[in-house]
Amino acid sequence: MGQADSNRSQKKENSGLGNWEKMVYSVDIHWFGYIEALLLMMIPAYFLFFDPNFLYKFLEKIDFLNPAYVEIACSGLLVLGILVLQHRLLRQFTTILMITSHRTISKFGLIFRKNIEITHAQFEEIQIKQSILGKILDFGTIKMRERSGIGSSKIKIQVSKVASPYEFKKQLMRIIRHNAFHRI
Structure with a gap:
């Protein structure tokens, strides 16, 4: 068999x-494209979900940044990272060079x-x-x-x-x- x-x-x-x-x-x-996408996802995910206090303490020192806008930007980067990861996976499984x-x-x-x-x-x-x-x-x-x-x-x-x-x-x-x- x-x-x-x-x-x-x-x-x-x-x-x-x-x-x-x-x-x-x-x-x-090559697998390196996945590392790029994962970094683009992991950094904003860390600031949004795992340690938001670090982000807020950092934003207190900078007067001109609004925390709500930074959260929206981090959420946007997280979504962009997910889209880049999907693109890399699709490219991995649909590209043939032989x-x-x-x-x-x-x-x-x-x-x-x-x-x-x-x-x-x-x-x-x-x-x-x-x-x-x-x-x-x-x-x-x-x-x-x-x-x-x-x-x-x-x-x-x-x-x-x-x-x-x-x-x-x-x-x-x-x-x-x-x-x-x-x-x-």
């Missing part, structure tokens, strides 16, 4: 791929689904941008270009906060070299 379950999960992962094509590598969105044996596939969105494919023969360039924190925690933005007909290139795929972007680049370049070697 265990092997049948693993075969079903593998078929589910490779859905949309032909029999001649197999998945080589897939990446996920390398197959013949193409790179990216899928974005839930209602308005956007599918972009670049065959390895049309691939031109991959760029990875990382901030200092991205280098420390191993996440970044991947931009991929494909050759267009006239000679100019355009960005076809751009995904931010991707986990292990250099591993993705390494796997992509490996499969492109492999396909180029077998075409010769």
